[in-house]
Amino acid sequence: MSVTPPRPKGPPLNALRAFEAAARLGGFRLASAELNVTPGAIAQHVKFLEAWCGGLLFERLPVGVQLTPLGTSILPDFVAAFDALAAASHKLRMNAAPNRVSVTALPSIAQLWLGPLLPKIREELPGISISVTAMEAPPNLAREPFDLSIFFSSEADKSADLQLPQxxxxxxxxxxxxxxxxxxxxxxxxxxxxxxxxxxxxxxxxxxxxxxxxxxxxxxxxxxxxxxxxxxxxxxxxxxxxxxxxxxxxxxxxxxxxxxxxxxTAHRLTIYRSAQARSKIIRRLLDILKRFAKNL
Amino acid sequence: MSVTPPRPKGPPLNALRAFEAAARLGGFRLASAELNVTPGAIAQHVKFLEAWCGGLLFERLPVGVQLTPLGTSILPDFVAAFDALAAASHKLRMNAAPNRVSVTALPSIAQLWLGPLLPKIREELPGISISVTAMEAPPNLAREPFDLSIFFSSEADKSADLQLPQxxxxxxxxxxxxxxxxxxxxxxxxxxxxxxxxxxxxxxxxxxxxxxxxxxxxxxxxxxxxxxxxxxxxxxxxxxxxxxxxxxxxxxxxxxxxxxxxxxTAHRLTIYRSAQARSKIIRRLLDILKRFAKNL
DNA sequence: ATACTAGACTCAGTTTTTCTAGGCCTAGAA
DNA sequence: TTCTAGGCCTAGAAAAACTGAGTCTAGTAT
Missing domain, CATH: 3.40.190.10 (Periplasmic binding protein-like II)
Structure with a gap:
């Protein structure tokens, strides 16, 4: 008997995040890629969460996993909650430094397409601070803290903020x-x-x-x-x-x-902006990119 | 130059939670009580978050802190996000074991009022599993994983699920x-x-x-x-x-x-249920409590 | 004035959590 | 049959979080 009895704690946030990613993406391996950890880490988080709530979240198949009805029943709630959390974080970052823009792009696009445009952008939008992160696959903009993503897409997408021809x-x-x-x-x-x-x-x-x-x-x-x-x-x-x-x-x-x-080819250079990136700066940046893209 | 360049990471969830609690409650000390840690831990989280976003979240006054406009601008988003997260966690726990009910009460109420009723409750609701946690102050039911709270309140509250006379x-x-x-x-x-x-x-x-x-x-x-x-x-x-x-x-x-x-006296024994606790079991449990309370 | 107090800060050291590495297991594909 | 993908497990390592004790500041009480 401890003096201050341990009261039942809520579940660890990181375990919830691991579950959400695994459930949304349909596998521990994919989740581990999204969260930049090993699959074992995801497995441990999910196991802990299952112990915490006292129910199985996933059925373990010989290869891969499948959400149980229990997991299915609460997945949408967690997706929504983490979307809200990511949106709030993004908003925080933008409010703290409105002139900071972070862009992610395929390495080749970053170097050959975007790189040469940066000096001209800085000229037209003085005071702006653009950070560029190269990665192989487009990130989930609803979750990762980027304002803009520039990748090749093999489909036409009207919802893209800028899409070049094939x-x-x-x-x-x-x-x-x-x-x-x-x-x-x-x-x-x-x-x-x-x-x-x-x-x-x-x-x-x-x-x-x-x-x-x-x-x-x-x-x-x-x-x-x-x-x-x-x-x-x-x-x-x-x-x-x-x-x-x-x-x-x-x-x-x-x-x-x-x-x-x-x-x-099937590839179109495609630019998306994060749902949070609705500021004037981003709009102007997109306009500039659009203009330069035409002259290329 | 590492082979896999470190991509910008989102903020640590625990730091966000610390900020949310501190901002919502208006001080690090209160937040530390809610999260069961020392004030120093909150201070470190907040400091980290300020470094991450590049802006001050709190003004440090000689005694206490005050939200900056930046902090104020995003507080509601974080409150909503963490509410959603807590609600989802609670729902998970309930879906996993619908017959499990967790109650928190003042120690005296737990022992003298609720304790003697438990055998009768078990009799009327066979299969139900009630855990009771005694604590000095009523918890925030929107955040802590309890279904029911039973405390003395000094005010009449129509929104209570059961309130005895003074x-x-x-x-x-x-x-x-x-x-x-x-x-x-x-x-x-x-x-x-x-x-x-x-x-x-x-x-x-x-x-x-x-x-x-x-x-x-x-x-x-x-x-x-x-x-x-x-x-x-x-x-x-x-x-x-x-x-x-x-x-x-x-x-x-x-x-x-x-x-x-x-x-x-001003005190009324008052029972609240968590917003998530809308199940039939909880309703029946409340009915039973209500009936017993009348006969007391 | 002088002490006291509340609330926050810092830093070192420790505890706890989280992650990785590497081996094991299963079933479907080559 | 062997190979492979995806998960599981465990020990140990790495990272994060927390504590504790000492500081600081400005109100408040003496």
Missing amino acids: DELVPVCSPEIARRISTLADLQDLSCLSDQMWPGDWTEWLKSIDPRAGYSVSGPSYSLYGLAVNEALNGAGVLIGHLSLVNRYLLTGELVAPFPQRAK | DELVPVCSPEIARRISTLADLQDLSCLSDQMWPGDWTEWLKSIDPRAGYSVSGPSYSLYGLAVNEALNGAGVLIGHLSLVNRYLLTGELVAPFPQRAK
Whole structure:
């Protein structure tokens, strides 16, 4: 008997968050990715929560888990509560520093599309402070503290705040290299640069030119598209270019396109803003991006 | 440069909770009481949160703190979010075990009023599992995981789920002791038991009998009213009885009231239920309590 | 004036919580 | 059959949270 008896405590907030993520995403592994922890951590949180409430939240299948009726019955409440919490946190951050904007983008987009625009943005919106975070997959804007996300999406989406037309593939290289190219066959003697994230780009472009010819090319691949572009600028070979990312260099002449044919891809550069990001600054920033995007 | 760059993280949930409590209650000390930690812990959480968002949440006054406009601007959002979270947690617990009811009450009420009713309740609601937590002050039912709270309130409140009439004071003692009492003056030769939480009870009762007579009594006091009642049953002296708590013993004759005069107090035994506790079980439990309360 | 008090701050050290690593297990796919 | 995806478990490590004790400030009481 302790002097101050331990009164029943509410559940740990982190366990609730782990459950919510696992239930919403349908698995511990996905939840662990969203929360940046290992799946074991999620498992422990959920187990604790199950002990706390005295009921099973998930059925454990041989592979994966499935929400029990109990879990299903309260999931919407938790989703709503954590949405509200995330929204409040976001609002707090914005109210504290209205001129701070945080953007997340695919690494290649951050470096090749957004990066060059930043000086012009700073010029038009003096006092603004933009932080850029590169990541591989678009985050859940309702949860992560970003104002804007810029990624490639394979679908048209009217709800996007800005969406460019379908991206196009076109080989690009330095002018010197271009002089040595006249036919498709010439490509086979050259380094054909590509990005590790889009390994099918060359094949896709070649197919769009002549579906039956069995052309194939080879060359180094890079985990960062920006690196590949740099190598192309340095004359390392022919890069399969994503027009939205390399057009700026075509316009300046630093890179040229030895073949005029372009292959439409499914990808559209797409910008979303967080539901909280309704401020005037964000609106003006979007306007600027829109304008620059047109000139690209 | 780490391989997986640390992406900006959302604020720690516990820091948000600390801020919410401090802001809602208007001070770190109060918040620390609600969350069962020391004030220093709250201070650290708030400080962290201020660093995270880059703005001051509280103005530090020489004594106490005051919300800044920034803090004020987001407080309602956080209150709503944590309310939703607590409601969801409560619902989870109830859905997991619908027959479990948790009650919080003043120690004296738990022991003397509720305790004797529990066997009868179990009889009428077989299968129900009631846990009782004694505490000194009524908790915030919107936050703490209780279904019912039973405390004395000094005001009439129509929103209460059950409220008894104003409590009355009346001296009580064992029949043996009563035989030795015939006038007020006899009290001065006897041990007059009282509760440490209500040290003014005897004075209040004496005043209601004869406001001018300077009667005063003395005797041991107890930190647990239940203990004082037991002592009275054992013939240790005359206890200043709260009718709602000792009437059961008057009815059985184990205790008697040597003086017929009763003094009305401001206190009413008051029962609230949590907003989440809308189940049939709780309703039936309240009905039973109501019925028993009438017969007391 | 002088002490006292309430409330908050800080910092070091400790306790508690949370996370990871790595091995195990199961069933469906190759 | 082997491989793989997804979870489970446990020990130990890492991080977060909390405490305790000493400071500080300005009202309040003496």
